[in-house]
Amino acid sequence: MTTDSQPYRAALEVAVREAISWLDGMPTRSVHPHKDPDEIRDSFHDSLAEVGIPPTEVIERLAQLGEPGLMGKGSGRFFGWVIGGTLPAALGADWLVSAWDQNSRANYLSPTAVTLEEIAGEWLLDLLHLPKDCAVGFPTGGTMANFSGLMCARYKLLKDLGWDVNEKGVNGAPAIQVLVGQDRHVSVDLALRYLGFGLPTVVDDDDEGRIDIAALRKIFESSDVPTILCLQAGNVHSGSFDNFAEAIEIARQHNSWVHVDGAFGLWALASAEFDSITAGLNLADSWATDAHKTLNVPYDCGISIVKDSQVSKGAFTVDAGYLFDYAAPHLQPSDKVVEFSRRARGVPVWAALQSLGRTGVVSLVEGLVHNAQWFAQELLTIPGCQILNDVVFTQVCFAFESDERTLAIGNALMANDSVWISGSHWKGKQVLRISVSNWSTDQEDLETTVAAVRLAGQN
Ligand SMILES: *Cc1c(COP(=O)(O)O)cnc(C)c1O
Numbered sequence: 001m002t003t004d005s006q007p008y009r010a011a012l013e014v015a016v017r018e019a020i021s022w023l024d025g026m027p028t029r030s031v032h033p034h035k036d037p038d039e040i041r042d043s044f045h046d047s048l049a050e051v052g053i054p055p056t057e058v059i060e061r062l063a064q065l066g067e068p069g070l071m072g073k074g075s076g077r078f079f080g081w082v083i084g085g086t087l088p089a090a091l092g093a094d095w096l097v098s099a100w101d102q103n104s105r106a107n108y109l110s111p112t113a114v115t116l117e118e119i120a121g122e123w124l125l126d127l128l129h130l131p132k133d134c135a136v137g138f139p140t141g142g143t144m145a146n147f148s149g150l151m152c153a154r155y156k157l158l159k160d161l162g163w164d165v166n167e168k169g170v171n172g173a174p175a176i177q178v179l180v181g182q183d184r185h186v187s188v189d190l191a192l193r194y195l196g197f198g199l200p201t202v203v204d205d206d207d208e209g210r211i212d213i214a215a216l217r218k219i220f221e222s223s224d225v226p227t228i229l230c231l232q233a234g235n236v237h238s239g240s241f242d243n244f245a246e247a248i249e250i251a252r253q254h255n256s257w258v259h260v261d262g263a264f265g266l267w268a269l270a271s272a273e274f275d276s277i278t279a280g281l282n283l284a285d286s287w288a289t290d291a292h293k294t295l296n297v298p299y300d301c302g303i304s305i306v307k308d309s310q311v312s313k314g315a316f317t318v319d320a321g322y323l324f325d326y327a328a329p330h331l332q333p334s335d336k337v338v339e340f341s342r343r344a345r346g347v348p349v350w351a352a353l354q355s356l357g358r359t360g361v362v363s364l365v366e367g368l369v370h371n372a373q374w375f376a377q378e379l380l381t382i383p384g385c386q387i388l389n390d391v392v393f394t395q396v397c398f399a400f401e402s403d404e405r406t407l408a409i410g411n412a413l414m415a416n417d418s419v420w421i422s423g424s425h426w427k428g429k430q431v432l433r434i435s436v437s438n439w440s441t442d443q444e445d446l447e448t449t450v451a452a453v454r455l456a457g458q459n
Helices: 006-025 037-043 055-069 088-100 111-127 142-160 186-194 213-221 244-252 266-270 272-278 309-316 347-379 403-414 443-457
Strands: 135-137 177-181 201-203 227-232 256-261 286-290 302-306 395-399 422-426 429-435
Touching: 006 055, 037 055, 088 111, 088 347, 111 135, 111 302, 111 347, 135 309, 142 186, 142 227, 142 256, 142 286, 142 302, 142 309, 177 186, 201 213, 213 244, 227 244, 244 256, 266 272, 266 286, 266 347, 272 347, 302 309, 347 395, 347 443, 403 422, 403 429, 403 443
Parallel strands: 177 201, 177 227, 227 256, 256 286
Antiparallel strands: 135 302, 286 302, 395 429, 422 429
């Protein structure tokens, strides 16, 4: 065992230099990758060497050959899908998490890592005005956060029917109905697939992609089957929020569990400015969100929140002789997510919240939305441009006179290295989408982006 820190120091120093060069170049670099996957494969093409090379050379090679194939997702002019940037404190903490390399399954394995995750969880509940005793877990992303909430739902509804799903599985289990909106995110379907549910029952929606309340009531009234209702806070096209107050009131009159996919939208709960769209959102049984979107921590960080921590424990906890029998007063990380050994991904969340403070989080979320609203106003000054959604949150969906023209403008934008705006298909129409998710977007970025759309529209 060497105690010399030199091997680490040299590799980390190259990594720092290369990381700073990457980040420093962000404002001026093309937002798009310079090389496509085949070209990148060509640059790295060699077969596995018989003999290795020193760590510093590995990192140098990685940075130099890899950089041309990187997406400038940290740019203030990147508006694709729903992809956040990275706050400096969160990035620094993420590096330290790797250097510490703690196993964050339980607090006796790493008092610091697990306690910081607990604190981050408490801060989140406080910020989002959710009940203080919820279980907060840190899975890999929104997909697994949806999975976690839905796994708790499955466990609880079946338990109430006298069926222990942990013991008996899903084969032959009593029926459970799963209701989703037409416009839910596909990761909800994926989570249901992992859980053995198959395809959910789809409820009609309105023009903004919100569940139609009358249709929902009808389904509930026509069946007594215990139900998992999945609602959405933040539609990827319109940013819309389901009508939580009414939907949850209906669900409460029937035997049900309400789960909310709030991958980027749950953060609206931080600001009173969004009270009209978040009304009733705090009344669900479980919520999924991402820290790596709106909160701007590096990738690999979802957040699962479950109101009844005993249900979380029932769904996730396992026992094995070699695990310590800890008498912890509260849940351990592995009582809240499916992973056992994992990185301390809640620590960058702690760092982001510590660096922003309450007012910083509120202004981050409000700022993203104000930028989206600014876009909606300015884009309207471009001939032929129509805004398709009510811009209540961070998403702006727009189109031009015909699908052909929208596609052509989308292609022209894809040829413009200074911005990234993705196309999509929504409500039977070819559309372009702006998702404002990066903390660093400033007025100049906004103006450059609108100018790019205007220019694309002139072709
Ligand atoms: C991004 C997203 C997800 C999936 O989250 P991942 O972090 O990509 O796993 C789920 N729902 C919505 C609404 C999203 O925007």
